[in-house]
Amino acid sequence: GDSVTQMEGPVTLSEEAFLTINCTYTATGYPSLFWYVQYPGEGLQLLLKATKADDKGSNKGFEATYRKETTSFHLEKGSVQVSDSAVYFCALRRGFGNEKLTFGTGTRLTIIP
């Protein structure tokens, strides 16, 4: 079945550090890939997405590139801020008859000033 594997957390970085959160997936066909973010005390919200191979999703300084050859969708940001502290979830969705949205376990990110 479909699955998403994220790097284990928690991750603690200093402000302005470079961030990478790894995400790999297992799915047949060509799933759409997503990163969701959950800020403290809030619900999940979509951060970025990519719907086909080599697409790059970007938002709020975060980027992730859909790499079919490595089945990966790693999240990166060049310079993190304290306000980026949150839990990040990688997710996939296979279309065309398989509708379920499958999430990874989440990675808690803490940025210290």
Add this chain to the structure above:
Amino acid sequence: SQTIHQWPATLVQPVGSPLSLECTVEGTSNPNLYWYRQAAGRGLQLLFYSVGIGQISSEVPQNLSASRPQDRQFILSSKKLLLSDSGFYLCAGERNTEAFFGQGTRLTVV
């Protein structure tokens, strides 16, 4: 914009009592709907998803059930709660590949 209303925000129920958590959608029609349980260190576990009225797929055999009596209504139920049903439950909708979430319900079974 698309929004999910989920209630209640917190709930304390005795073991063996029934459960009904309701989720309604605004701002879109014919969404896919999901119930997840979020556990610390275990991420989001998909419990049920629905692609339309009366269509429910169960991902994990358990003490819970789900129903979708209307296009924008999704209900999570149990006839008899177990201690292990305690957790944080999230309802989500999805339309055009973008998912939107409710604020969640913290259920404590005592």
